[in-house]
Amino acid sequence: MDVRDREIRDEQRHLDTVYRRLAEKIHEAEYLMADAARRVQVGTPGALAERDAQVFSAGRHLARLNNEFEDFLFGRIDLLAGKDGTRGPDGAQTSVEPADDAVREEGGVRVADIAETLHIGRLGVLDADYVPLVIDWRAPAAAPFYRATPVAPGRVVRRRVIRSRGRQVLGVEDDLLRPELRALHGGEELPVVGDGALMAALGRARGHRMSDIVASIQAEQDEVIRAPAGSVTEVTGGPGTGKTAVALHRAAYLLYRDRRRYAGGILVVSPTPLLVSYTEGVLPALGEEGQVAIRALGSLVEGAEADSYDDQATARVKGSAVMARVLHRAARGVLDAPGAPERLRVVAFGRRVELDAEALGRVRRQALSGTAPVNLLRPRARRLLLDALWDAAGAATRYEAQALAAEAREAFNEDIGTEEVFQDFLDAWWPEITPLGVLAAMADEQRLGRWARRLLRPREVRQLARALRRVTPEGAGLSAHDVALLDELRVLLGAPARPARPREADPLDQLTGLAEVTTYADRTAARREAPEREEERTDYAHIIVDEAQDLTPMQWRMVGRRGRQATWTVVGDPAQSSWPAPEEAAEEKAAALRGRTRRTFELTVNYRNPAEIARVADGVLRRAMPGAQPPRAVRETGVAPRFTAAATADALPGAVGEEADRLLAEVPGTVGVVVPMRRRAAAAQWLAGRDGRLVVLGSLEAKGLEYDATLVVAPAEIAEESPAGLRVLYVALTRATQRLSVLSGPTDRPGQDGVPELLAVRPAAGATAEAAAGAAAGGRP
């Protein structure tokens, strides 16, 4: 048996022990649940509360244990003795530095004994004597697995990544962090097997779901994941540096550190529904089923769901901060609807009393003064109308005695206020306004023009009104930018009564037969929560914003409302921004983060793109943002990107089909075809009926996603779609993990080598001619 097989066999033994222990724990949890169920009949509140606590913790535990993990156990570290030998609650030594006598000299060789071996997995498991069989990856004792480097190894001698599926160990890969030592484990030399666990992970085929990176988190990423939750953790880094992966692992880490505070209270904001479905599986794989809300920007408002896209010019108008002022005027002005009643007539004191348009206008203005939400001002408007009628009736002069006047006034309010004529008038003159109702009113160019006076240009008014005409009264045809407007309007109008919020997913719900057993805690919580359901949820404890560079000012306002008390993790890359006015967004971002202190991190290594692809993308980055530093690609595949061309628009469908088929044949996993937004629907037809591994995307939809192979179609058109077009093209070019193919369209002007003009590598400032020539060679077919 060779060393590798022997090591695999040893790890298999350990995994078997772990599963035996897990089976015992599952058995225990089931017993506790059954026991609790038997006590359902006992009625005292104390007994109920105790039973509920027991059901809850047993249920949680059972749900997590039953979670089918692909690789429950994935790591191991072999450590020298710690400096002071103290142990933490998980049984592992806490000291990061080795003991002074951990290493000894023997005949000129430095020798050390392994004093502690820790296995790292998705959950912590103790044996019956409280000795750790597996350490949870988020526990402090697991940090050296991710942090140790040959420069700063701490106590770690060997780091091992264990590849397993279900209950079977498939392989091991070791890194030796203290190669200068002769390390002994149980008197025998510590073997080292294989290399490149990280490279193996990076090279694997991609599916339609993102995988977790728990077995190969790198040191700079681990620092972000475990950063203390205070204030704002801000992470920048180029494409493929793991920002999204790190953000999701951070959510799992925060839950582990302080579940009481964060359970159900973490919101992850993603730019598109595509990215939401791509990333959705990561947290369940980390054992955090249903604990975190991942939402697209277009799905943040309950009852509204974005299902269409704006062109860039319209998006610019809708996203701009000035919209907040336009909406403020619209929310108030919308009451002056065409056809609204212009006169109020009632009978008081036996004669007719009337308020004309002018008087009504005065009452309206008075009612609307200040900033209170319009729908909440109706009672005030009603009161002011009655005041105006009372005055118009000359009633004040009829009563000399004050007490008499007050009494008469009360009777007047009662009589007139309950009269049908008055109530009908109030309903028509001050109806309850919905956010969608205001958007519909804004689709009228004339009215919008009034509300946008001196805020928007006539061309922008026309554009905005036209775009809003697409939205139906039921809310179909909304874009993600409209949803931010709706959110703003909800605040300006005052939230109308909403359907009850669905209960947070609870691990207990996953247990068969328990969904119908409500617990004491549930019942009291439901009672406590009832009044809050009327309002929009604004109480997330932590908000994670992915692709933060793309949030418009209006979107920052929307997201900010959901985290007034929250701590934040904000990840993004300015070089990938498709929003053309970053300074404007920075202001609203600062307001959303409420001046909290920021801790910034930068990720520098591109784990997605092979160097050959990164070189082509970097050329575009230099055009898009001169001086920006691209991340460092760590892999080479030896395959250069391919450049082909369709000289005319007619040739495009055939060329796209041909190239897509070629890529499907070349890679085992997914193929993404990125086309200019306006060609999205057509391209889907060109490629209809192909393998399910193939996905067609508009340029703006590619954000955050990745594919084994990417075909970028008509790069010049993508670059010309908007002022931020070059950055959008940069995004498209950085999606592939294996192959990149670029198909020139009619406006691309490819050179002799087939490389479109935009992608031809220009020398970087200060670079030598040879270096530039070398880079260009990498980009040739």
Ligand SMILES: Nc1ncnc2c1ncn2[C@@H]1O[C@H](COP(=O)(O)OP(=O)(O)OP(=O)(O)O)[C@@H](O)[C@H]1O
């Ligand atoms: N430490 C790691 N081990 C294995 N794979 C990793 C690691 N870090 C990142 N990756 C992989 O690299 C790819 C890119 O990660 P991710 O999508 O999180 O990057 P990103 O910075 O969000 O990129 P973009 O800015 O382009 O959206 C993913 O496939 C991810 O699984």
